[in-house]
Amino acid sequence: MFAVRIHGRGGQGVVTAAELLSLAAFTEGLEAQAFPSFGSERMGAPVVAFCRIDTEPIRLREPITEPDALVIQDPTLLHHVEVFGGLREDGCVLINSTRSIEQLGLSELTERHRPQRLASVPASELARTRLGRPIPNAALLGALAAQTGIVSLAALTSAINDRFTGATAQGNAAAATDGFLHIEEPAHA
Amino acid sequence: MRRQLEGSQAVAQTVARCRPQVVSAYPITPQTHIVEGISRLVRSGKLTGCEFVNVESEFAACSVAIGASAAGARTYTATASQGLLYMAEALFNASGLGLPIVMTVANRALGAPINIWNDHSDAMALRDCGWIQLYAADNQEAVDLHVQAYRIAEELSLPVMVCMDGFVLTHAFEPLEVPTQEQVDAFLPVFEPRQLLDPDEPMTIGAMVGPEAFTEVRYLAHAKHIHALDTITQTAEDFRERFGRASGGLLESHHTAEAETVVVALGSVLGTVVEVVDELREQGVSIGALAVKSYRPFPAQELSLALRAAKRVVVLERALAVGAGGIVSADVRNALWQHPIDVHTVIAGLGGRAITRKSLRTLLDSAAGGTLGELEFLDLRREIVERQLQPIEAGERPGPHAESILRELGAVRAEPV
Numbered sequence: 001m002f003a004v005r006i007h008g009r010g011g012q013g014v015v016t017a018a019e020l021l022s023l024a025a026f027t028e029g030l031e032a033q034a035f036p037s038f039g040s041e042r043m044g045a046p047v048v049a050f051c052r053i054d055t056e057p058i059r060l061r062e063p064i065t066e067p068d069a070l071v072i073q074d075p076t077l078l079h080h081v082e083v084f085g086g087l088r089e090d091g092c093v094l095i096n097s098t099r100s101i102e103q104l105g106l107s108e109l110t111e112r113h114r115p116q117r118l119a120s121v122p123a124s125e126l127a128r129t130r131l132g133r134p135i136p137n138a139a140l141l142g143a144l145a146a147q148t149g150i151v152s153l154a155a156l157t158s159a160i161n162d163r164f165t166g167a168t169a170q171g172n173a174a175a176a177t178d179g180f181l182h183i184e185e186p187a188h189a
Numbered sequence: 190m191r192r193q194l195e196g197s198q199a200v201a202q203t204v205a206r207c208r209p210q211v212v213s214a215y216p217i218t219p220q221t222h223i224v225e226g227i228s229r230l231v232r233s234g235k236l237t238g239c240e241f242v243n244v245e246s247e248f249a250a251c252s253v254a255i256g257a258s259a260a261g262a263r264t265y266t267a268t269a270s271q272g273l274l275y276m277a278e279a280l281f282n283a284s285g286l287g288l289p290i291v292m293t294v295a296n297r298a299l300g301a302p303i304n305i306w307n308d309h310s311d312a313m314a315l316r317d318c319g320w321i322q323l324y325a326a327d328n329q330e331a332v333d334l335h336v337q338a339y340r341i342a343e344e345l346s347l348p349v350m351v352c353m354d355g356f357v358l359t360h361a362f363e364p365l366e367v368p369t370q371e372q373v374d375a376f377l378p379v380f381e382p383r384q385l386l387d388p389d390e391p392m393t394i395g396a397m398v399g400p401e402a403f404t405e406v407r408y409l410a411h412a413k414h415i416h417a418l419d420t421i422t423q424t425a426e427d428f429r430e431r432f433g434r435a436s437g438g439l440l441e442s443h444h445t446a447e448a449e450t451v452v453v454a455l456g457s458v459l460g461t462v463v464e465v466v467d468e469l470r471e472q473g474v475s476i477g478a479l480a481v482k483s484y485r486p487f488p489a490q491e492l493s494l495a496l497r498a499a500k501r502v503v504v505l506e507r508a509l510a511v512g513a514g515g516i517v518s519a520d521v522r523n524a525l526w527q528h529p530i531d532v533h534t535v536i537a538g539l540g541g542r543a544i545t546r547k548s549l550r551t552l553l554d555s556a557a558g559g560t561l562g563e564l565e566f567l568d569l570r571r572e573i574v575e576r577q578l579q580p581i582e583a584g585e586r587p588g589p590h591a592e593s594i595l596r597e598l599g600a601v602r603a604e605p606v
Contacts, residue, residue: 015360019195022362026193034362059327059460061357062545 002150003064004051007083008073008137011043016163017071017137018049021144023159024151025053033058046081053150067091069148071140073123075104089113092147096123096136119147119183126178131171138172142179153180191366196328196358199367200293201226203332205236206373207291207339209265211257213242213250219270219305221295221359227265247272251279251290258288259394261382263339266290269355270297273311277318280348284319284410286395287383289342291335292320295355296456296507298540302591306541307355309455312484313508313516319410321349321417322485323437326459328358329365330482333436336368337424339377344424345417346383352484354457354507356541368432376431414486421483439488441480444470445495448477450556453492453521454505455481458537458544462505465549474557481517489524501531503556505567507538514564537567573597 004021008014015036022034030053037048050064065085069092072083078095087093091113097104097120109118121143123136130139138160145151153176160172192199201223204212212231214224228243230236244250247268254264268276273294283290294312298304312322321341325331331353338349353359368376384394398406418439425438435441443463445451452462459480466478479495481488496502502525504518513519515534522532535552538544548568555561573594581587 019362023193026364031364032193032362035357036360058363060464060546061361061457061460063543065545 001058002053002069002148003067004053004069004071004144004150005064005067006049006051006071006073006137007077007081008047008049009043009077010045010047012047012073013135013137014047014049014073017073017141018051020137020156020159020163021051021141021151022053023162024141024145024155025051027155027158027162028151030055031057033061035061037063046077069144069150070094071144072096073136073140075099078104078106084109087113091117092144093118094140094143094147095120096140098122098125117147119143121179121182123175123179126182127171127175130175130178131168139175139179139182142176142181143183144179145176146180146183153177156180191364193362193364194328194367195222195360195362196331196353197222197295197360198226199328199332199365200335200353200359201230202367203335203373204265204291204293205230205239206368206370207265207336207377208263208373209239209291210262211240211242211253211264213244213253213257213264213266215244215247215250215268215272219268219272219295219297219355221267221269221293221355223267223293223295223359247275248279251276251283251292254290254292255279255283255286255288258283258290258382259286259384259386261380261385263343263380264288264290265292267293267295269295270299270305270311273315274299277315280315280318280320282395283348287346288348289339289346289380290348291338291342292348292350293331293335294350294352295359296352297355304540307357307507308539308541309352309507310509310539312350312352316485316516319347319414320485321345321347321414321421321483323349323351323421323483324455324481325351325353325358326441326457326480326482327365328353328361328363329434330436331358332365332367333428333432333434336373336376337421337428337437339380341417341420341424343378343380344420345413347413347417352456357457366434372432376428417486418483418488418491421486437482439481439483439491440495441482442477442495443479444477445479445499446477447475447498449475449498449500450503450553451476451496451499451501452478452503452505452553453481453517454478455484455517456507458505458507461544461546462549465546465553468546469550469553474553476553476557484517484520487520487524489520492521492524493528496525496530497528499530501533501556503533503535503553503561505535505537505544509536509539532563533561534564535561535567536565542568 018034022032025032123139124134518534
């Protein structure tokens with residue numbers, strides 16, 4: 001079982017990110033379950049979504065309290081919400097930011113977790129370039145694919161093309177590739 | 190073919206394949222994505238021969254369904270929470286008139302205080318309105334139950350509610366199989382109404398029945414529900430033969446045959462319960478789980494048989510009978526009248542509070558250790574209720590608890606669940 005928790009704000013595509021990740025895993029022949037944290041649906045409110053991925057059918061329906069990976073779509077949540085709660089010691093963290101983990105004031109995290117497990121990705125900027133809108137989820141999922149290997153970039157692209165059409169699909173797929181390369185080949189990104 | 194789909198969208202596609210002729214719905218919270226999905230299928234021409242009626246309230250939604258069904262149309266609607274309550278009067282009419290309407294209830298809490306999250310308060314408040322109530326454990330079962338529901342409803346001339354947990358199932362994406370049009374057509378015969386309102390041959394339905402026969406009418410309504418136990422079983426068996434998977438039926442046993450402790454539950458919590466039960470069984474604990482799939486009619490004999498080896502039963506309930514305690518556990522106790530064992534009521538998961546493995550483990554440890562009370566509230570925040578109760582015990586007249594608790598917590602924000 002691999003459990004991902006995604007934090008963001010209403011309007012950033014947090015629920016869609018969990019859905020896309022589950023769809024990518026399904027495309028890989030895995031079992032996957034995605035669900036939102038069921039808050040009031042309003043723009044800007046903190047939102048959490050979850051995705052479980054496994055080789056066996058998933059029966060469990062509790063929220064994910066001990067994630068293997070955390071995706072933080074909005075860095076302004078870092079100091080307001082308990083985003084790191086329950087993160088496993090070998091867990092991964094991805095933060096949507098142009099600043100480094102150290103610049104974000106999260107050096108203490110690097111002491112507890114292996115540094116290569118922590119990364120920031122300028123996902124909103126990548127999305128703005130590729131989509132014309134700062135919706136960071138595809139770029140972050142691309143980065144998550146590179147960081148964890150839980151799904152391939154091809155499966156993620158296939159999920160994006162399944163969910164979206166036309167320019168939106170193309171833009172999101174390009175942003176996902178950018179996010180993937182940002183982690184995979186940081187020198188070229 | 191398996192697909193990764195949102196529960197609501199999967200149900201929308203399945204209902205469309207049941208070829209409803211009239212779908213009525215009130216498009217406001219607490220409505221579901223299901224009717225949104227169906228309305229799109231109608232508008233895009235993918236679902237033909239179906240009229241989608243946007244009405245002005247849930248009372249009207251059920252009333253339109255009654256009118257359409259009485260005129261011989263296969264009908265569908267969906268609602269939840271306060272919306273279901275607003276239908277209450279019409280619900281009793283639909284069952285009393287013997288109209289085979291199928292409705293999804295995306296189970297949610299009831300206010301006040303306002304709470305949009307999942308529990309079973311809505312369907313439980315209307316458990317005795319004469320409709321059949323089926324509960325889905327996962328989205329595959331929710332999908333399958335809709336196909337079965339039409340067959341059961343039309344065979345018996347009774348309306349059926351398919352209850353699926355709001356958000357937990359309706360908003361969850363998971364792999365499932367949407368039955369194909371060919372499969373549904375083969376399983377579900379064309380609707381042949383038992384009664385038909387026709388302007389050319391006017392007649393009255395739902396005529397007045399006085400004291401001379403009202404008891405008999407109600408008795409026969411009960412007899413019909415008891416008969417429905419066989420229909421529900423038969424439909425589930427036929428479904429399994431044709432579709433190759435088990436869905437629906439009256440009960441589902443998970444290691445209950447020799448278990449000393451059995452957890453009885455309805456709906457989506459079953460998955461988490463079964464996870465914990467399996468963990469405990471590996472540690473040598475004699476425990477099983479029993480899912481109630483058909484709550485109305487209540488399969489009392491079957492339940493008593495399934496629990497024959499049990500020494501204690503823990504009924505996990507997502508609703509509360511204020512002033513009394515458990516709702517499902519009262520039915521369970523009645524069913525066990527010849528086999529009196531300890532029945533513990535555990536109220537859990539109200540208003541969207543997550544039911545976690547950790548809490549279930551603690552609960553079941555205390556059940557096995559003999560320290561579980563007759564009525565318990567899972568994860569109750571005792572410090573909060575005690576601070577609320579203290580002034581009352583000191584003689585103060587209580588104000589509204591909801592506001593008082595929010596003030597105490599210093600937050601009007603709900604915690605992520």
